[in-house]
Each structure stands twice: as C-alpha cells, then as structure tokens.
Amino acid sequence: MNTDTIKVDVIIVGASLAASAAAKRLVDAGLNAVALERKALPRHKVCSGILSPRGHRFLIENFGPLPREILHEPTSCRGVTFHFPSMISLPMDFHGGPTPHLNRMNADYWAIMRSGVTVHDRTTFVGLEDSGKDVMVIVLRDGKPVMYKARYVIGADGPKSPVTRCIYPDYQKGIPWFMVGQKMHAVIECPLDDDYFHFWFHPNLGHYTWCHARNGLQIVGVGFPVGSKTLSKAHMNAVEYLEKKHGVKLMDAEIQEGSSHNFGPSLINRYIFGKGNVLITGQSAGFFNMLAEGMSCALHSGAIAGEAVVEAIQRNKPVQDIYRSLVISETQRCTDQWNPLKIIFNNPHEADFKAEFKRLSGKDQQKVVLDIWRFLKIYAPFKWGRQILSQSLIRLLTGKYSSDRWL
Numbered sequence: 157m158n159t160d161t162i163k164v165d166v167i168i169v170g171a172s173l174a175a176s177a178a179a180k181r182l183v184d185a186g187l188n189a190v191a192l193e194r195k196a197l198p199r200h201k202v203c204s205g206i207l208s209p210r211g212h213r214f215l216i217e218n219f220g221p222l223p224r225e226i227l228h229e230p231t232s233c234r235g236v237t238f239h240f241p242s243m244i245s246l247p248m249d250f251h252g253g254p255t256p257h258l259n260r261m262n263a264d265y266w267a268i269m270r271s272g273v274t275v276h277d278r279t280t281f282v283g284l285e286d287s288g289k290d291v292m293v294i295v296l297r298d299g300k301p302v303m304y305k306a307r308y309v310i311g312a313d314g315p316k317s318p319v320t321r322c323i324y325p326d327y328q329k330g331i332p333w334f335m336v337g338q339k340m341h342a343v344i345e346c347p348l349d350d351d352y353f354h355f356w357f358h359p360n361l362g363h364y365t366w367c368h369a370r371n372g373l374q375i376v377g378v379g380f381p382v383g384s385k386t387l388s389k390a391h392m393n394a395v396e397y398l399e400k401k402h403g404v405k406l407m408d409a410e411i412q413e414g415s416s417h418n419f420g421p422s423l424i425n426r427y428i429f430g431k432g433n434v435l436i437t438g439q440s441a442g443f444f445n446m447l448a449e450g451m452s453c454a455l456h457s458g459a460i461a462g463e464a465v466v467e468a469i470q471r472n473k474p475v476q477d478i479y480r481s482l483v484i485s486e487t488q489r490c491t492d493q494w495n496p497l498k499i500i501f502n503n504p505h506e507a508d509f510k511a512e513f514k515r516l517s518g519k520d521q522q523k524v525v526l527d528i529w530r531f532l533k534i535y536a537p538f539k540w541g542r543q544i545l546s547q548s549l550i551r552l553l554t555g556k557y558s559s560d561r562w563l
C-alpha cells in the first residue's frame with residue numbers, strides 16, 4: 157500500500173462538466189484542487205450532445221470560444237421538434253439561435269483542461285471518511301490504493317455517484333431509475349430535419365423516444381423505467397414506427413450503447429446535496445432538465461458547488477448552509493421544467509412551446525392536448541409518476557422547492 161497521503165484543499169470526483177465548472181471556481185479563487193476521474197481522458201460519454209442556450213453561454217463565459225474539434229456534425233442544433241401520435245409536429249427554435257452539438261469526449265476534456273485544475277485520471281474513487289475537520293479519500297490507481305486528504309470533497313460523479321453511496325447508502329434505492337439506450341444507423345432515407353432534435357410524445361413508444369442526425373448516421377434512442385421493458389424491443393418498436401409514420405429508412409444499427417440513469421429526482425423534486433464537508437452536484441445531485449438535457453444544470457450546479465466551497469473557506473462558514481442557499485435557484489429552474497402547471501402558465505423551457513402551440517388551428521390544438529394527456533397517463537402506474545403532479549401542486553401552493561430535508 158502506498159502510504160503517502162496527497163494533501164489538497166478540495167477533491168472533485170469526476171472530470172466531466174459539473175466537475176469542470178466546480179474546478180473553474182476553485183482554481184480562480186486560488187485553491188489547490190484535484191479532479192479524480194476513473195477513466196483515461198479523453199473518455200467516451202453516452203450523450204446526444206445537444207446543449208441548451210444557457211449551457212452554451214456558460215461554456216463561452218467560463219472556458220472561451222468553442223473549438224471545432226469539440227463538435228459533432230451537424231455542428232449545431234436549431235431546436236427541438238415535438239411529434240405527436242395525431243401526426244402533428246411542432247418545431248421549436250431555441251431562444252437566441254442554434255446551439256452547439258457537442259462531442260462529449262472532446263468537449264468534456266476541453267472544459268476540464270480549460271478550468272486549469274490538476275486532473276488525476278485512471279483514478280477510481282472508492283471511499284471517504286469525513287472527520288468534520290477534513291476528509292480522507294481513498295482511491296484505486298493501477299489497482300493500488302492511494303490516499304488523499306482534503307478540506308472538502310465535491311461529488312460530481314454522475315448518475316450512479318459512488319460519493320453519494322458513501323454518505324447516503326440507501327438513497328439510490330428510493331429514487332426512480334430509467335434505462336436509456338441509443339443506436340446509430342446508416343441512413344437510407346430520412347425526411348426528418350437534421351437541424352432539429354426530434355422527440356415523440358407517444359404512449360406506445362415509451363417515456364423518452366428521440367432521433368437526431370450525427371456524423372452521417374441517425375441516432376434512435378429510447379428511455380423507460382428500469383425493468384418495464386427491454387432495450388432491444390423498445391428500440392425496434394421505435395425504428396418500425398419511424399419508418400411507418402415518418403418514412404425514415406435505416407440500415408441495421410452500427411453502434412449501440414445504453415445505461416441506467418437517475419432521471420427521477422428533478423421530476424419529483426428529490427435532490428441530494430451532501431453532508432458535512434462533502435457536496436454532491438450535477439447529475440449525481442439529481443439535476444436533469446426535461447428532454448434529457450442535463451449539461452446546463454450540471455454546469456451551473458457544479459459552479460455553485462465550487463462557489464460554496466470558496467465562500468465557506470473565505471467566510472469560515474458551514475459549507476452545507478452556503479451550498480443549499482445558493483443552489484436553490486438551480487433547483488427551482490430544473491424542477492419547473494417538469495411542472496405541468498408551470499408549463500401551462502409560464503415558460504420554463506428555452507424553446508417556446510406555447511408560441512408554437514398558439515400557431516396551430518383550434519382543432520389541432522385539441523388533438524395535441526389529447527395526445528399529451530394520453531402520453532402522461534403512461535406515468536400513472538408508477539408511484540413517482542403520481543408524485544409529479546402532487547409535488548407540482550405543493551410547490552404552487554407553498555412556493556417551496558426541495559432542500560434534501562426530506563431524506
């Protein structure tokens with residue numbers, strides 16, 4: 157065993173987008189931080205790579221102009237098109253114009269390098285012990301244990317978050333999990349507009365069904381609660397539907413990838429922010445916007461976690477109190493995206509659904525409302541599906557958003 161302990165101000169677990177944003181705040185404040193990443197960098201990341209306008213602004217403001225090599229082809233996305241079973245399609249442009257189509261392998265590496273943080277890759281976090289004064293972190297590198305000692309730890313380690321498991325061993329058993337998978341196909345014929353990310357509100361297809369162009373291939377993706385169906389059947393069903401209803405003709409898939417995700421906490425307002433000197437941020441904290449958009453909230457919540465540590469050190473105050481008070485704006489923004497009442501009465505998204513809806517004839521508006529109602533009913537068999545509406549009503553009546561006091 158290597159007995160030398162590496163001493164730093166802050167350990168960040170993960171070297172993705174939430175980690176890069178946290179790192180930027182820490183490095184800018186002159187703190188000595190190290191990001192630990194289990195994979196060799198640059199690493200592959202399953203993601204459509206469609207960045208929201210807010211995420212785009214964050215990258216430019218914090219890391220500078222985006223180089224061409226961090227983008228896929230097509231290099232940008234104009235917006236999202238919603239498709240309904242009644243065959244009405246609603247293309248909605250992002251506010252402020254097209255946004256980048258990120259190649260996550262190169263983009264994440266670019267962001268973490270631009271943050272200026274020291275990165276130790278091929279280094280897997282396995283455990284921690286928080287004494288209240290500092291945190292001992294144990295990792296495996298080349299199969300051997302290595303110890304770090306830090307004043308604070310930021311868990312930016314994604315959906316399955318080993319850091320969260322350490323401090324709340326039962327948390328992940330109590331949240332909804334989604335299986336998400338995508339396959340990439342060579343295209344015979346595809347009438348769908350390449351400039352948009354396409355999303356289907358169809359009860360027979362599943363909870364998430366999407367399609368978009370990338371590097372000459374067409375991605376078809378499906379998502380559903382873990383255990384409710386199989387990836388291959390759900391995918392085949394989506395491909396057949398696209399061919400029958402939209403004339404999309406694809407070759408057999410060349411590449412396929414999938415994994416389970418914690419896409420539930422922001423749906424039901426059940427985030428997790430950490431304990432003692434350990435903060436949780438990004439997707440591990442439960443941040444996930446509607447339409448599978450997780451990059452902008454990972455960036456913003458990550459920056460807030462970094463900011464909270466800087467404040468805690470400079471003002472000698474408990475980091476958890478600072479983090480919880482700063483992160484509420486992101487929590488509110490993210491939770492509102494799923495709130496049916498906010499969607500009807502406000503405009504929580506970065507593309508204007510209401511404006512496009514208003515352009516439809518009265519008859520088509522009725523069809524869309526009916527289609528959405530039928531789609532939402534597929535959430536009813538799940539306890540958390542019913543929680544969405546009750547949570548929305550509670551928030552509307554009390555104005556209260558989640559801290560993790562419900563734990």
Ligand SMILES: Cc1cc2nc3c(=O)[nH]c(=O)nc-3n(C[C@H](O)[C@H](O)[C@H](O)COP(=O)(O)OP(=O)(O)OC[C@H]3O[C@@H](n4cnc5c(N)ncnc54)[C@H](O)[C@@H]3O)c2cc1C
Nearest residue numbers: 170172173174194204205206281313314438439449450451
């Ligand atoms: C199929 C699919 C499509 C998506 N499409 C989009 C999209 O178009 N737009 C969008 O905005 N979002 C999309 N998302 C969501 C988005 O990818 C995530 O929300 C976002 O990457 C979360 O960022 P993060 O930094 O919190 O965590 P992650 O990006 O998950 O990063 C966590 C990092 O921690 C590392 N790590 C994990 N465990 C350890 C450990 N023990 N030790 C050290 N390191 C560890 C991981 O290797 C990883 O690098 C998609 C997700 C999926 C699954």
